[in-house]
Amino acid sequence: MIFRFFGRAFALLLPVLLAGCLTTEPRRPLSKAIFLKAPRPTATPTVKAPPAPESGEGKYVPKSLKPALVCATPPVPLKILGYSIQVGAFSNPDNAVRFAALLESRGIDAYSFLHDSGLYKVRFGDHDSYAAARAEAETLQKQKLIDEFFVVRPEDNAVERIRRSGKGDLREELVATARRFLGIPYLWGGTDAQDGFDCSGLTMVTYRLNGLKLPRTSRDQYCTGKPVEGNNVRKGDLVFFATNDGTSISHVGLYVGDGKFIHAPRRGKDVCVTSLSSRYYQKRYMGARSYL
Incomplete structure (x- = not known):
């Protein structure tokens, strides 16, 4: 009886099951399955940081500096010194500097220097x-400003002697x-950085002792010389720097060859x-600037 009952029930349900299978959508093969694409991550924009300020400057300094100095006149040849007066024989350089400063206070263009004798003297x-x-x-002797003196002739200087x-x-x-x-402490020139009296006294003295009247300040020296391009710097040329605000000429040295220069770092x-x-x-x- 039980087998007959299940047999009849199965016979009645079979057509219904077949109809359901025919109306059901067939499964897609795995190779043709549809997958939703994940959204691409949005790239975070990169913001470049501004250049860091140079050490000790407090602001960014460009690599290629151009002087703010505008020379009023074109370069002119240096004047060959005429007859000058030499006085003093100081073992202490401070005394020579003070004596030159005294003469300058009277309107005399004087400078102290180290003589070949090892003593410090003053010329004007x-x-x-x-x-x-x-x-x-x-x-000046009558005014008791100087004692003994020596007149330096033009031919005593290198420029005239060589010529x-x-x-x-x-x-x-x-x-x-x-x-x-x-190796000698720098003592020439004044102390007014605004006026360019930095290390320019050293270069001025070097040129004047050889018979060429180089101006006193670094800015005047810069404007007087002829520009030297690129690697054409030669011995005796002056090299200039902006050591204050990055735009103004404030330091100078004398080129001695092999990429080096002589200077006084500061007073x-x-x-x-x-x-x-x-x-x-x-x-x-x-x-750099040339005067020869």
């Missing part, structure tokens, strides 16, 4: 004749003169040789 004057130089010296003889190298003479001051420091490739001066290099 630029006269067309021996008689005129001697007359000025005798007037007359045709022998010698003025550039080498300039380097030799500058080297004489190595009271010893005169020394420094490489142009040093990081500090390379970033502040404003160019």
Whole structure:
């Protein structure tokens, strides 16, 4: 009885099951299955940070510096010094500096220097004749400003000596003169950085001792010289730097060859040789000027 009952029930349900299978959507093969694409992650925009300020400057300094100085006149050849007056024989350089400052306070263009004798002396004057130089010296003697004096003739200086003889190298003479001051505390020039009296006294003295009337301040020296392009810097040329605000000429040295220059880092420091490739001066290099 039980088997008959299930047999009849199965016979009745079979057509219904077949109809359901025929109306059901067939399954897609796995290779044709539809998958929803995941959204791509949105890239976070990269913001470049501004350049960091140079150490010690407090602001960003561009790699290629251009001087803010505008020269009023084109470069002119340096005047060859005429007859000058030499006085003093000081073992203490401070005394020579004070004496030169005294003369300057009277309107006399004086400067102190280390003589070949090892003593410090003072020079001033630029006269067309021996008689005129001697007359000025005798007037100062009467005023009790100077004692004994010596008149320096133009031919006593390297520039005139070489011009007359045709022998010698003025550039080498300039380097030799500058080297004489190595290791000596810098004491020339004034203390007014605004007026350019920084280390320019050293270069001024070096040129004047060789018979060329180089101006006093670094800015005037920059404007007087002829620009030197690229790697054409030669011995005796002056190299200039902006050590204050990055735009103004404020430091100068004398090129001695092999990428080096002689200078006084600052007042009271010893005169020394420094490489142009040093990081500090390379970033502040404003160019070179020639006067020969």
